[in-house]
Amino acid sequence: MRRGIPDAGYERIRTSRRDFLKAMGAAAGYIGGAGALHAALGASDERRRPNIVVILVDDLGWGDLSCQGAEDMRTPHVDRLMAAGMRMDRFYANCPVCSPTRAALLTGRYPDMVGVPGVIRTHQADSWGYLKEEALLLPQMLKRVGYDTTIVGKWHLGLTEPNVPNSRGFDHFHGFLGDMMDDYWNHRRHGINYMYRDRQRIDPQGHATDLFTQWACETIRSRKDRPEPFFLYLAYNAPHTPIHPPEEWVRKVQARQPGISDRRARLVALIEHLDHGIGQVVDCLKETGQWENTLLIFTSDNGGQSGVGANNGPLRGGKQDMWEGGIRVPFCAVWPGRIAAGRRDQDTVACTMDLFPTVCEAAGMSVEHEIDGRSFLGRLLGHSQPWPDRYLVWVRREGNRRYQGRAYYAIRFGPWKLLQNTPFEPMQLYNLDEDLAEEKPLPTSHPMYGRLETELRRHINRAGGIPWAKDPVDIDRVYEGI
Ligand SMILES: [Ca+2]
Numbered sequence: 001m002r003r004g005i006p007d008a009g010y011e012r013i014r015t016s017r018r019d020f021l022k023a024m025g026a027a028a029g030y031i032g033g034a035g036a037l038h039a040a041l042g043a044s045d046e047r048r049r050p051n052i053v054v055i056l057v058d059d060l061g062w063g064d065l066s067c068q069g070a071e072d073m074r075t076p077h078v079d080r081l082m083a084a085g086m087r088m089d090r091f092y093a094n095c096p097v098c099s100p101t102r103a104a105l106l107t108g109r110y111p112d113m114v115g116v117p118g119v120i121r122t123h124q125a126d127s128w129g130y131l132k133e134e135a136l137l138l139p140q141m142l143k144r145v146g147y148d149t150t151i152v153g154k155w156h157l158g159l160t161e162p163n164v165p166n167s168r169g170f171d172h173f174h175g176f177l178g179d180m181m182d183d184y185w186n187h188r189r190h191g192i193n194y195m196y197r198d199r200q201r202i203d204p205q206g207h208a209t210d211l212f213t214q215w216a217c218e219t220i221r222s223r224k225d226r227p228e229p230f231f232l233y234l235a236y237n238a239p240h241t242p243i244h245p246p247e248e249w250v251r252k253v254q255a256r257q258p259g260i261s262d263r264r265a266r267l268v269a270l271i272e273h274l275d276h277g278i279g280q281v282v283d284c285l286k287e288t289g290q291w292e293n294t295l296l297i298f299t300s301d302n303g304g305q306s307g308v309g310a311n312n313g314p315l316r317g318g319k320q321d322m323w324e325g326g327i328r329v330p331f332c333a334v335w336p337g338r339i340a341a342g343r344r345d346q347d348t349v350a351c352t353m354d355l356f357p358t359v360c361e362a363a364g365m366s367v368e369h370e371i372d373g374r375s376f377l378g379r380l381l382g383h384s385q386p387w388p389d390r391y392l393v394w395v396r397r398e399g400n401r402r403y404q405g406r407a408y409y410a411i412r413f414g415p416w417k418l419l420q421n422t423p424f425e426p427m428q429l430y431n432l433d434e435d436l437a438e439e440k441p442l443p444t445s446h447p448m449y450g451r452l453e454t455e456l457r458r459h460i461n462r463a464g465g466i467p468w469a470k471d472p473v474d475i476d477r478v479y480e481g482i
Pocket residue numbers: 058059097098240301302
């Protein structure tokens with residue numbers, strides 16, 4: 001067992017070198033995976049394509065679930081999901097902050113390859129991304145094979161046309177456009193109401209987590225008995241700051257956990273309340289008879305924010321950092337009858353952008369255009385899918401005093417990881433297999449230092465052709481009225 005990562009009760013899935021070579025031998029058989037699955041689905045029987053539910057939570061740290069080792073927390077519903085399918089221990093968000101990871105999820109590209117290396121915000125002077133208008137989004141792909149597509153919750157990929165959900169492939173949008181809410185109850189950001197139902201501004205009453213749960217359940221119920229499959233992207237804003245749990249949930253945590261700090265109790269309560277909502281969504285899928293034909297994916301967009309009491313387990317750092325605590329996130333995929341329950345993968349290094357081709361393959365489609373992600377559906381289904389090491393790059397551009405509008409990076413290959421946490425510090429090399437906590441930097445003379453540096457430069461050069469700001473920028477142009 002890797003240090004600090006609980007694994008009781010789970011089958012451990014390891015790939016030895018021999019297994020890997022054997023799998024490579026079988027690769028030709030696997031490469032037809034999408035086609036084979038498509039044939040199995042039956043091109044003429046759209047009803048057999050699975051519903052797809054992606055639950056993306058916001059700033060949930062590696063250790064902030066009871067099944068991930070949080071002893072002061074009870075998250076029975078997500079714990080059950082983790083046990084009901086395949087859980088992955090080496091799953092990464094594509095960025096240590098929100099917008100870029102969301103861009104990677106919906107495009108299958110590195111965030112800076114689609115213009116979103118940093119957070120998109122209301123004020124252009126502090127906005128570090130503009131989603132490339134030509135980028136093909138996951139809901140657009142799924143619509144090609146008949147999916148009904150819905151986003152509930154946080155969009156965070158643009159505030160103006162054409163970068164709003166209904167113009168980028170979602171049939172239905174029920175949620176908010178912005179980067180965060182300053183208040184979970186009134187849902188405003190900088191005093192602006194970004195809550196919409198499709199293109200209509202709304203002003204609902206209630207806690208944001210409850211609203212998104214309710215809207216997700218309404219979507220699921222309304223899809224019952226419909227012939228076409230649905231894609232539901234449920235992007236909760238919890239447990240992102242501000243830490244605004246319903247007070248009764250705080251009291252419940254304080255009664256159960258004597259001695260817990262107020263700060264931690266509030267975060268635990270916000271997460272437990274989120275867990276409760278996810279349980280309702282799963283119940284809704286089951287009650288409407290759609291659970292058996294649903295691929296459900298659960299993950300977080302970046303690590304937990306240390307300053308508000310988040311727990312990133314044995315990992316160093318948190319949100320905003322390129323340390324493991326900033327980018328390594330909980331992950332599971334559940335698909336009754338297709339993904340065996342109780343499996344735990346401790347080897348496959350995958351990330352958010354891999355979900356694009358994985359979901360497309362599960363829907364029986366192949367991806368013909370250029371993407372950076374790689375489907376791991378074969379691994380989820382228990383096939384001997386080869387998984388050669390690859391260079392994985394993380395980027396974030398940010399504008400406050402610490403970052404000055406510049407980008408900082410990490411790159412990983414096999415166990416080797418080169419990273420920096422601001423644009424102004426030297427890159428540091430670690431071997432994650434031997435030093436998961438990233439406490440023992442290796443010398444710059446190490447051969448992997450130069451190799452990773454070179455590959456990172458190649459990536460930066462490649463992404464250099466993609467603008468991350470719209471030119472000319474009209475900073476007064478807002479979503480309303482377009
Ligand atoms: Ca986030």
